[in-house]
Amino acid sequence: MADLGLELSSPPTDGVTSLRFGDDSGLLLATSWDAGVRLYDADPVSGSSTLRQHFTTPGPVFDACFAAGGDTAIVSGGLGKSVVRHDLTSGADDVVGTHGAAVKCVEWDHETGLILSGGWDGRLKCWDARLPEERRCIADVELPGKVYSMSLTGSGSPTRRLVVAMAGRAVHVYTPMGLTMSGAPEQARESPMGHQSRCVRWLPDGTGFALASVEGRVAWEYLDLTPAAQEKKYAFKCHRVRDAGVETIHPVHAVAFHPWGTFATGGGDGVVNVWDGAHKKRLYQYPKYATSIAALAFNADGDKLAVAASYVGESGDAPAPRDAVYVRKVEPGEVTPKSGVPK
Amino acid sequence: MGRKKRRAELPWCFYCDREFDDEKILQQHQRAKHFKCTHDRCNKRLMTAPGMAIHMLTVHKIKVEKVPNAIEGRDNPEWLIEGMNGIPEGFDFENNRALVDPKAENVVVTGKRPNLGEHAPPGAIGGWGAPPAVGMGMRPMMRPPGAMGMPGMPPPGFPPPMMPPPPYGMMPGMPGMMPPPGMMPGSMPGMMPPPGVAPAPQPQPVAPRPEQAPITETVMVWDDESESIEEKRASLSKYSGVEGRAAADGEGETKDPSAEGEEDGGDAR
Numbered sequence: 001m002a003d004l005g006l007e008l009s010s011p012p013t014d015g016v017t018s019l020r021f022g023d024d025s026g027l028l029l030a031t032s033w034d035a036g037v038r039l040y041d042a043d044p045v046s047g048s049s050t051l052r053q054h055f056t057t058p059g060p061v062f063d064a065c066f067a068a069g070g071d072t073a074i075v076s077g078g079l080g081k082s083v084v085r086h087d088l089t090s091g092a093d094d095v096v097g098t099h100g101a102a103v104k105c106v107e108w109d110h111e112t113g114l115i116l117s118g119g120w121d122g123r124l125k126c127w128d129a130r131l132p133e134e135r136r137c138i139a140d141v142e143l144p145g146k147v148y149s150m151s152l153t154g155s156g157s158p159t160r161r162l163v164v165a166m167a168g169r170a171v172h173v174y175t176p177m178g179l180t181m182s183g184a185p186e187q188a189r190e191s192p193m194g195h196q197s198r199c200v201r202w203l204p205d206g207t208g209f210a211l212a213s214v215e216g217r218v219a220w221e222y223l224d225l226t227p228a229a230q231e232k233k234y235a236f237k238c239h240r241v242r243d244a245g246v247e248t249i250h251p252v253h254a255v256a257f258h259p260w261g262t263f264a265t266g267g268g269d270g271v272v273n274v275w276d277g278a279h280k281k282r283l284y285q286y287p288k289y290a291t292s293i294a295a296l297a298f299n300a301d302g303d304k305l306a307v308a309a310s311y312v313g314e315s316g317d318a319p320a321p322r323d324a325v326y327v328r329k330v331e332p333g334e335v336t337p338k339s340g341v342p343k
Numbered sequence: 344m345g346r347k348k349r350r351a352e353l354p355w356c357f358y359c360d361r362e363f364d365d366e367k368i369l370q371q372h373q374r375a376k377h378f379k380c381t382h383d384r385c386n387k388r389l390m391t392a393p394g395m396a397i398h399m400l401t402v403h404k405i406k407v408e409k410v411p412n413a414i415e416g417r418d419n420p421e422w423l424i425e426g427m428n429g430i431p432e433g434f435d436f437e438n439n440r441a442l443v444d445p446k447a448e449n450v451v452v453t454g455k456r457p458n459l460g461e462h463a464p465p466g467a468i469g470g471w472g473a474p475p476a477v478g479m480g481m482r483p484m485m486r487p488p489g490a491m492g493m494p495g496m497p498p499p500g501f502p503p504p505m506m507p508p509p510p511y512g513m514m515p516g517m518p519g520m521m522p523p524p525g526m527m528p529g530s531m532p533g534m535m536p537p538p539g540v541a542p543a544p545q546p547q548p549v550a551p552r553p554e555q556a557p558i559t560e561t562v563m564v565w566d567d568e569s570e571s572i573e574e575k576r577a578s579l580s581k582y583s584g585v586e587g588r589a590a591a592d593g594e595g596e597t598k599d600p601s602a603e604g605e606e607d608g609g610d611a612r
Contacts, residue, residue, distance in 0.1 A: 015576070017573070033582070060582055102573075104573070148571050167571070196565075196567075196568050196571065214572075242558065245557060245558055245559040246558070246560045246561070246562060247558045248561075248562045248564060249563045249564060250564050312573075314564045317579055
């Protein structure tokens with residue numbers, strides 16, 4: 001039996017849509033189509049996993065993130081069109097605001113305390129949950145397409161930026177200032193790939209991002225628009241399965257960066273690969289999971305990788321293996337970039 | 344005067360005049376000394392000088408002017424020399440220069456595979472099948488076409504056109520933990536053309552690769568550019584009770600011309 005990692009007990013009962021570790025608490029946040037927002041405490045070394053909290057929202061949940069210092073609150077969004085704040089200490093739910101259609105992505109900026117949400121209504125909204133309800137929405141930006149994926153730079157980046165991947169292969173980069181003042185993107189780009197964007201994630205240092213597409217391909221993009229920097233960008237094929245001359249091209253559902261700058265991708269082929277993007281090398285491939293890799297997340301220390309093996313729906317409404325979330329212990333050899341561990 | 348007599352027995356390297364015990368070692372030497380990518384972190388060993396030039400140009404964007412470690416005058420990276428094969432006909436070893444304009448004639452001549460001799464321009468000087476120029480002190484290289492290549496080796500002179508595709512086609516998605524040989528640092532497989540060509544029609548995957556099992560068919564699991572997997576799933580009846588309104592809104596959204604129109608066009612296959 002291949003080592004898939006520690007399988008969480010009390011897993012989501014329908015497709016997993018997102019995974020995220022809390023930077024402060026180390027808890028694992030999982031959202032799913034069963035309208036659940038679940039919080040787990042999982043330790044692959046001791047082999048114990050506990051479902052700490054379970055919130056239910058009005059509909060399938062697409063994304064959630066921690067939204068307070070010390071990971072004492074979370075924010076979620078989903079098909080119910082609402083951005084909901086769940087207070088972990090009091091257990092209270094509070095609707096921060098709504099979109100005109102499903103909320104696909106949410107982010108929380110720990111520097112400003114602002115909540116960012118992107119939806120299928122083609123809007124990017126910025127909320128301050130501390131303000132009275134009527135003044136909470138401090139930015140409402142019209143985008144060229146429905147939001148499919150968003151990423152906010154982490155604490156390893158000197159500047160805060162949001163990258164939004166949308167329908168129609170549009171990709172926008174926003175600064176907090178630009179977003180709240182004018183609503184104009186700092187950069188309006190187009191995906192270098194010919195197919196729909198699936199997942200976008202910043203490099204830990206914020207100098208660029210990895211963009212995955214439905215056509216088994218990942219692009220490595222640089223923020224710096226000078227020709228010298230842009231010359232280094234590239235895209236590569238992955239998550240393709242060849243059998244008897246037939247190549248099956250799976251969507252790349254998930255991208256997650258390790259704090260050291262290497263990143264994992266998860267595809268519809270059930271495979272998780274770890275890449276060294278700066279050196280264009282694959283570092284590691286984990287044993288295959290039973291179904292699509294719907295979501296991936298590294299914790300802040302980079303010693304845990306959460307893997308959602310949960311059918312996403314790319315082949316229609318088909319019977320699929322049960323939804324599962326695994327937490328793997330990450331060995332340094334699996335994720336150390338060729339240039340060594342960054343200081 | 345020709346080349347020194349002793350050279351008549353042993354294979355020697357055109358680029359640096361060194362002798363070797365057999366052709367295999369000569370080829371190893373050439374790959375290590377003369378056909379190695381000079382990019383500091385790559386060091387990929389190619390089979391020929393043009394192969395190296397193409398690799399360095401496409402992968403590292405470095406233009407190769409001279410074959411590394413080669414005697415001046417013998418360092419033309421356009422010459423397709425492998426082992427003892429492909430040495431330009433009529434090369435003046437005394438003065439280290441090609442008697443015939445290297446650009447025009449020799450490149451053509453030496454670039455041909457031996458057994459393609461009949462395709463060479465009729466007037467081409469020398470050529471693989473042609474007898475050695477008299478008095479040139481040439482090695483006995485008028486061996487029958489292809490004879491030099493050892494049994495398991497690729498036909499001499501063929502590598503350059505062959506080299507690039509395998510790395511590009513062999514990609515990570517393939518099973519096995521070891522990165523395929525093509526995964527050397529510079530030769531990122533699946534390397535895309537620059538972003539300018541982004542909205543190009545269906546990209547590479549359909550192109551046949553000269554590999555073990557050629558791809559006869561590609562199946563894209565999700566090829567609907569008009570909506571995402573989640574949008575499709577949200578329209579299932581089991582979620583409609585939850586959010587009928589969202590599904591209805593989604594309908595309106597898919598009509599968004601800016602987002603979907605061009606995709607459909609660019610995607611026709």
